[in-house]
Amino acid sequence: MRTKDIIQTEKKYILQTYGRPEFVLERGNGVYLFDTEGNRYLDFVSGLAVNALGYGDYDVLRSIENQAGMLMHVSNLYHTIPSVKLAELLVENSFCDRVFFCNSGTESWEAALKFCRKWGNTAAEKPKNRFLAFNNSFHGRTYGSISTTGQPKYHQGFEPLLPGVDFAEFNDIESVEDMVTEDTCAILVEPIQAEGGIHVASNEFLKKLRELCDERNMLLVFDEIQVGCGRTGPLWAHEGYGIQPDVMTVAKALGGGLPIGVTLMRQHVAEAIEAGDHAATFGANPVACAAAVAVFQKLLVPEFIAEVQEKGQYFFGRLEKIKERFPTQIKEVRGRGLILGAVTEKPAADFLTPFRDRDILIATAGANVVRFLPPLVIERNRIDEVVDVFDEILRQDCNGK
Numbered sequence: 001m002r003t004k005d006i007i008q009t010e011k012k013y014i015l016q017t018y019g020r021p022e023f024v025l026e027r028g029n030g031v032y033l034f035d036t037e038g039n040r041y042l043d044f045v046s047g048l049a050v051n052a053l054g055y056g057d058y059d060v061l062r063s064i065e066n067q068a069g070m071l072m073h074v075s076n077l078y079h080t081i082p083s084v085k086l087a088e089l090l091v092e093n094s095f096c097d098r099v100f101f102c103n104s105g106t107e108s109w110e111a112a113l114k115f116c117r118k119w120g121n122t123a124a125e126k127p128k129n130r131f132l133a134f135n136n137s138f139h140g141r142t143y144g145s146i147s148t149t150g151q152p153k154y155h156q157g158f159e160p161l162l163p164g165v166d167f168a169e170f171n172d173i174e175s176v177e178d179m180v181t182e183d184t185c186a187i188l189v190e191p192i193q194a195e196g197g198i199h200v201a202s203n204e205f206l207k208k209l210r211e212l213c214d215e216r217n218m219l220l221v222f223d224e225i226q227v228g229c230g231r232t233g234p235l236w237a238h239e240g241y242g243i244q245p246d247v248m249t250v251a252k253a254l255g256g257g258l259p260i261g262v263t264l265m266r267q268h269v270a271e272a273i274e275a276g277d278h279a280a281t282f283g284a285n286p287v288a289c290a291a292a293v294a295v296f297q298k299l300l301v302p303e304f305i306a307e308v309q310e311k312g313q314y315f316f317g318r319l320e321k322i323k324e325r326f327p328t329q330i331k332e333v334r335g336r337g338l339i340l341g342a343v344t345e346k347p348a349a350d351f352l353t354p355f356r357d358r359d360i361l362i363a364t365a366g367a368n369v370v371r372f373l374p375p376l377v378i379e380r381n382r383i384d385e386v387v388d389v390f391d392e393i394l395r396q397d398c399n400g401k
Contacts (some may be wrong), residue, residue, distance in 0.1 A: 003036045021356065028055025031375050031382060033361065042360045044374045044386055049194075049226045049339065052253035053295060054375040060256040060294045067290035075281055076101075082289035089296050094236060095244035096264035101284035105225035105251030106140025108261035111278055112188075112247050113144045113162075115265060116219050119272040120185025125217060128185040134170040138195035139188070139223055148188055151196065170199060173208040180212065186219040186247070187212070191237040194226040197366035198334040198341030203241055210243045219246040219269065225261075226339070229253035230299045230376055233309040233337035240336065253376075256295040258288040308376050311383065312337035315372070318387045326394045334369070338376055341369040342390070346397075354393045360386055 001009070006024045024036045031054045033041045046052065053060060067082060074080065087099050100111050113131070120128040133139075135150040146154045147162030155161060166184070169175035170193060180187075187209055193199040213220040222245040227237040231253065234240050238248075246269055251261040259282075298304060316333060319342055323330040332343040344351065348364040348371075355362045365371040372386070 006036065021352070030054050030056065031378055040359060041356070042382060042385065044372050044378075045361050045363045046253075046373045046375050047257065048252065048363065049231055049373050050252045050255070051257055052229060052231070052376040053256060053298065054377050055257075057256065057294075057298075059298070060291050063290045063294040064258070064287055067287045071286045073282070073285055073287075076279065076283055080284065080286045080289070082286045082293060083284035086289045086293050086296070089293065089300075090250075090262065090264060093296075093300060094248070094264055095266065096248065097267040098265050098270035100263040100265075100278065100280075101289070102261040102263070102280040103259045103282050103285070103288075104140075104261045105249060106142045106145045106261075107280065107283075108225065108249040108251055108263045109139045109148075109223065110142055110144045111261075111263040111280075112221055112249050112265075113148065114278055115263065115269055115273055116186040116221060116247060118277060119219060119269050123268070123272040124185065126182070128183045128218075130164045130166060130181065130183045131186055131188055132166050132168055132176065132179055132184050133188045134190075134193070135167050136170055136193055136196040136199065137188075137190055137223075138193070139190075140225075170196075171202055171205045173205055173212075176209065176212065180216060180218070184216070184218055186221050188221045188223065190223045190227070191241065192227045192232065192336065192339060194339060194371075195365055197343075197369045198339065198371060200334060200336060201241070206238070206241045206243055213246070221245060221247040221249075223249050225249050225251045229295075230305055230308050231337055231339050231373075232335075233305070233312055235299060235305060237336075254292045254295060255288050256291045258285075258291045260285070260288040260292055304376075308337055311378065311380060312340070314380060315340055315383045315387075318383065319372075319390075322387060322391055322394065325391065326398070329394050329397060331368075335372075338372075338374055338378070340372045341365050342372075344368050344370055351393065355389060358389050358392075360389055362386075 003024050025033050026036045027034050033043050090099050117129050133148040137150040139145040139149050144162050150167045166179045168179040191201050224237050228250045246266050248264045319333045329345050330342050334341045348369050351370050363371040
């Protein structure tokens with residue numbers, strides 16, 4: 001089928017919940033994507049932080065092929081080897097004592113909400129079941145996820161939402177203290193508000209949240225769906241703050257391109273959950289878990305993480321120089337590691353086509369933030385290429401072209 005025919009067929013049969021550009025991606029290799037017309041694109045979206053190792057990683061492909069040839073699915077009714085291997089790796093390399101496997105980030109968030117409420121209603125000193133989330137947050141598009149997302153645009157038309165959710169201001173501990181009540185069972189927070197505009201939590205803010213949760217017997221829940229698995233520099237984003245949550249959600253990069261989600265928790269939360277409290281038919285899928293084991297083992301290599309940190313600092317520095325050159329057009333540079341955003345004067349969406357015309361794919365984060373999410377294996381010269389193109393686009397804007 002020709003590109004035009006594919007797009008017309010897509011519009012005929014697929015529910016139009018996405019606004020897609022007029023090209024069709026066909027394959028990927030390394031840090032590049034190729035469309036059906038043979039055009040090559042440097043990928044600084046990574047499937048929205050999923051393809052951390054780029055496209056065609058040999059070890060991930062081999063793990064998928066080997067496991068698919070042995071066992072693709074049996075459901076969670078039975079023990080499987082890949083799920084046990086992955087669970088052990090996650091527990092031994094994080095704060096948690098137990099994990100729950102599902103199929104996506106928003107599924108892992110829904111599970112976290114259930115687990116927190118079950119803990120609050122049955123295991124806390126006094127039954128409590130309210131959540132405190134944050135304005136400008138984003139946790140997914142399922143019902144519980146949008147109910148705890150602090151952006152009204154995602155609520156419109158889907159009311160009434162899940163009850164028992166309060167919202168405070170991000171990076172404002174006084175706002176949190178004002179909103180917390182004796183009925184609050186958990187504080188829900190992203191270390192970096194990714195979809196909300198790459199807003200980075202301050203060290204003091206997250207430390208104060210941890211202290212407040214300890215003082216008031218509440219759970220601290222981190223959404224690391226987009227910012228975990230090495231994206232911000234360390235293996236887990238919260239490691240950069242020197243604190244630990246009680247519950248954490250992980251997905252995206254962990255599966256290497258296959259769907260997987262994980263809810264990680266400490267023992268005192270796990271003890272509130274009984275058989276039958278939650279389930280996922282495709283959770284702990286053997287092929288997805290085998291791929292995740294291959295991905296995670298690479299993320300555990302100290303040199304790999306060190307390179308992500310070094311490249312992130314270099315990328316941030318180059319964007320800062322762009323800001324100095326174009327102070328009117330670029331208001332701020334935000335982020336950590338290889339999740340970075342440039343706050344722009346004009347709508348960020350206006351940059352998508354100019355980058356794409358130069359064979360580079362980028363994303364946005366809110367109305368005025370150009371978001372950069374390259375594969376973690378990106379090389380420094382590819383970072384230079386993207387920043388140089390950004391410079392060219394801004395310079396042309398200044399000249400009115």
